[in-house]
Amino acid sequence: MSSPTVVGLRAAGTSFAVELGRPVPRVLHWGADLGELSEVEAEALRLTAGGAVLNNAPDVPRPFSVWPTEAETWSGTPAVSGHAAGRGAVPRPVLRGFSQDDAALTLELTDASSGLDVALTYRLTPSGVLEVATKVTRHGDAGAEPYDLAGVVAVLPLPRRAAEVLDFTGKWCRERSPQRLPLAFGGHVREVRRGKPGADSPYLLTVGEPGFSFASGEVWGMHVAWSGDQKWFAEQLPEGAGVHASVLGGGELLRPGEVRLAAGESYVAPVVCFAWSDEGLDGLAARFHAYHRARATHTGKPRPLSLNTWEAVYFEHDLDRLLELTELAAKVGVERLVLDDGWFRGRRDDTVGLGDWTVDRAVWPQGLTPLVERVHALGMEFGLWVEPEMVNLDSDTAREHPSWILGPAELGAPSRNQYTLNIAHPEAYQYLLGSLDALVGEYGVDYLKWDHNRELHEAYDRVTGRAGSRAQTLALYRLLDELRLRHPRLEIESCASGGGRVDLGILGRTDRVWASDCIDPLERQAIQRWTAQLIPPEVIGSHVGAERGHTTARVTELSFRLATALFGHAGIEADLTRSTPEELAAFTAWAQLYKEFRPLLHGGRVVRADLPDADAYLHGVVSQTRALFCWARLATGAAGQPGRVRLPGLDPSRLYRVRVRTDAGLPSLREVAAPEWFTRAVDGPVELPGSVLTVAGLPMPVLDPAQALLLDLSTVDRS
CATH class of the missing domain: 2.70.98.60 (alpha-galactosidase from lactobacil brevis)
Known part of the structure; x- marks a missing residue:
């Protein structure tokens, strides 16, 4: 033009x-x-x-x-x-x-x-x-x-x-x-x-x-x-x-x-x-x-099914328990195990130790080696939680280098018991780079969960007296770039009190984001729905937690948790050592389901239905030949039944084979009998034309609140 x-x-x-x-x-x-x-x-x-x-x-x-x-x-x-x-x-x-x-x-x-x-x-x-x-x-x-x-x-x-x-x-x-x-x-x-x-x-x-x-x-x-x-x-x-x-x-x-x-x-x-x-x-x-x-920094590799240890053990790091968790993770199909907060010097709670990035030998007398070697021997990647931009005053780093703190000489109130480390300070930057480089190199760390749990209020450089928010951001970018240069295979997650740093700037240097610290599936349905408005599902961390939610205390069924976590970079936060044999079997089937649909979920087009009922969600990922939809009910609705619901993104000229996937379990229904197509699709595939699915719509079953079902669609060759 x-x-x-x-x-x-x-x-x-x-x-x-x-x-x-x-x-x-x-x-x-x-x-x-x-x-x-x-x-x-x-x-x-x-x-x-x-x-x-x-x-x-x-x-x-x-x-x-x-x-x-x-x-x-x-x-x-x-x-x-x-x-x-x-x-x-x-x-x-x-x-x-x-x-x-x-x-x-x-x-x-x-x-x-x-x-x-x-x-x-x-x-x-x-x-x-x-x-x-x-x-x-x-x-x-x-x-x-x-x-x-x-x-x-x-x-x-x-x-x-x-x-x-x-x-x-x-x-x-x-x-x-x-x-x-x-x-x-x-x-x-x-x-x-x-x-x-x-x-x-x-x-x-x-x-x-x-x-x-x-x-x-x-x-x-x-x-x-x-x-x-x-x-x-x-x-x-x-x-x-x-x-x-x-x-x-x-x-x-x-x-x-x-x-x-x-x-x-x-x-x-x-x-x-x-x-x-x-x-x-x-x-x-x-x-x-x-x-x-299409960005050069976006990995094309399959996103490994992860297990993060935080909600399983919190600060209670015990090698035997973690090894048991590791064995169970491998059995259900986990491909990456991430050791969360609590591994470094003095870190028994969140008031101590931030800034001292060396392994606590009182808890880990042989270092992290026994755990790392077992994780790698089982064919899994090893990940480690860090929060390099922050510091507790009760740490050797803060005591020995007060000029490294980003803030005035008379500090204001702490947030989550911590302050900001001025990583634009040349000595602080070199300390962090050296510490992280050594950890990744010594333990063969494949993945860093990079957290950031406080906001930068009064972000002033103690040496220059100037505002430091911009310099801090640029130093972070340099630090991430240098680590990736030294360790080309290293992957990094952007976590910031959950989803507090989700942007295309940080994703030019990291491989995924943690959408929220809340993994209650009822909350996560909305959080993931809107996080995907900007970034694709494969970079959105989405985990299955315990029956009773860590951040909401809400109790939800495993099938709902599994169906919700499927639509992202999936993982497990629950303590598998406390799971029943039936629950472990469900996790295993779900892991296989994730791997089956991973190419579609992480390469297809995200679609979301426009529904008059705000408490019903229909969302999915579609390609030319395959689609996976989630029909979820968040709360009871005024209408007795949803009636015909259009499935977006399908080709009305194609014929589809429709299955209700039961791998993660079936939802409970609020009806005497489900629609006929649904009953048949549970037992085996039902062939339906795209015009019915995407123009007329399917009469969806009435779900109880906090329930979801999965619909698997594949095109049928009519030739």
């Missing part, structure tokens, strides 16, 4: 078009593919991008550029803010040059007022996700005063029909709770000041046609791919944004004095990812899933 004045990018049914006008290029279009524009068509797009001159307004039509500022009479959030000793606060950028290839467009801007050069790169990926990368550089001859950068955001326009907002909030053990509201005049602004995205992360800010759903509606989404402080906004001014109605934008939230650019220095902003879909939320999720799966 190009002409003398209009350039653009196209991929996966999406296009992005810019007019190379001066002083600053303006965005002409972002959304549905306009096709390969001829010069006449490109000129028509440019011609129709001019708006009206309003009453009591500037005497020329207001444009909306790629770098909006007050210079173009933009009264919304500016692309850049800051000053140099009070000067240069009102930039007037101009286009200096551009370059383009099939996938990316780079615009070079310069501003004499602020002394800044800007390189703005748009990359439209094969999945249709538009990456926006920004680099801001202080002129080499800009003068002696540094430029105090207050903010840099990436902004794209939205049409008038984008009038409803969906984003997320949450808390510990209830991450990614959706919230919807109309897009009003003014700003829907979310600022993250936790040093990590947090349990209440906006996660994926989506604006769409009113009433958009999983399957329908035009939607535009934005994600800040950054693991520190963030800013997100959807903004609508009465005068609009050029001929557009509103804008969607975000970037890193910078603390005062955090970025001061001397002559020749640069600030590289986090990548902000945008995506559009006319197939509702499932279509948007499909773009982001394909985007993540």
Whole structure:
């Protein structure tokens, strides 16, 4: 898509078009593919991008550029803010040059007022996700005063029909709770000041046609791919944004004095990812899933069935008990065993030891070797829990190196009995790198569960006195990158009090996330449902816990727990040494089921049904030849029966063989007799046309609350 004045990018049914006008290029279009524009068509797009001159307004039509500022009479959030000793606060950028290839467009801007050069790169990926990368550089001859950068955001326009907002909030053990509201005049602004995205992360800010759903509606989404402080906004001014109605934008939230650019220095902003879909939320999720799966850091290896020891033994580390647990794990089909908190020096509870990353010889007189050797001998990988960014004051590290703590000299209140270790401090960084490198090397650690259990309040460097949230995030990235460089086969999980650091920045360096510390299946159905709006199931840790939930005290049946945990990177948190023979048999059958469906679950398209009953879920993963659905009842409903429910994502022209999978057990039903098709599908496969399944729908059985069933569908060759 190009002409003398209009350039653009196209991929996966999406296009992005810019007019190379001066002083600053303006965005002409972002959304549905306009096709390969001829010069006449490109000129028509440019011609129709001019708006009206309003009453009591500037005497020329207001444009909306790629770098909006007050210079173009933009009264919304500016692309850049800051000053140099009070000067240069009102930039007037101009286009200096551009370059383009099939996938990316780079615009070079310069501003004499602020002394800044800007390189703005748009990359439209094969999945249709538009990456926006920004680099801001202080002129080499800009003068002696540094430029105090207050903010840099990436902004794209939205049409008038984008009038409803969906984003997320949450808390510990209830991450990614959706919230919807109309897009009003003014700003829907979310600022993250936790040093990590947090349990209440906006996660994926989506604006769409009113009433958009999983399957329908035009939607535009934005994600800040950054693991520190963030800013997100959807903004609508009465005068609009050029001929557009509103804008969607975000970037890193910078603390005062955090970025001061001397002559020749640069600030590289986090990548902000945008995506559009006319197939509702499932279509948007499909773009982001394909985007993540195509990244070089995304592993293509099968995700091993895991067992994590935390809810089985907590801090009570006993070799004999752990060896018994290991043997049982291998028998049921576990492929990775992870030793959680409690293995390092002095760590008998959560008040002591964080920061001292050496094995506690009082508990482990031979080190971890006896356990590691047995795990590896049984053909499993060995994983280890760490929390490198934190420190207890009751630790040798804190006592010997108080300057390594990130915070003022007079510390504020602890959180979970801990403070933050300043990993941007060169000595602290080298200590952590050396300690982790030694542990991984000595014990052949295959996997690190990397936790982060406190927020970064008063994150100030004790040595420099400057805000340290950004430096901490960059140091974390360097630390992860260096460990992976030294140990290429090492896998790392991002855990942060559960799901407090789930973003595409951290997932550029890790292999999965822990969605939540809550594995109660009733809560997890919703948590996993919405976590998958951005990232694919294979990077979402999903475990089976004990009958009585650790975080909710709710009692649930094993079949419901097993069915729920199947739709992710599955694992076990329960203490297998306390399981009955019948329960062990169920775990074994479920492990085999996970391995059977792993290629589908971790490579197919996630679909979610739009149902009028908020307490009934139908979700699944589909491919061209296979599908697995979960029908779950969270609470009783007002209706006596659900009636026909459409199965999304199937081909109505195909014939399907439908089975009710009983491997993980059957749910209890709240009915005298189940629908006939269901009874037959329990005994053996039933052949049903796709038109019935996805257009007319299946009359689903009435489940008791906190119950779920699994439907296995495969296509039938009619030739």
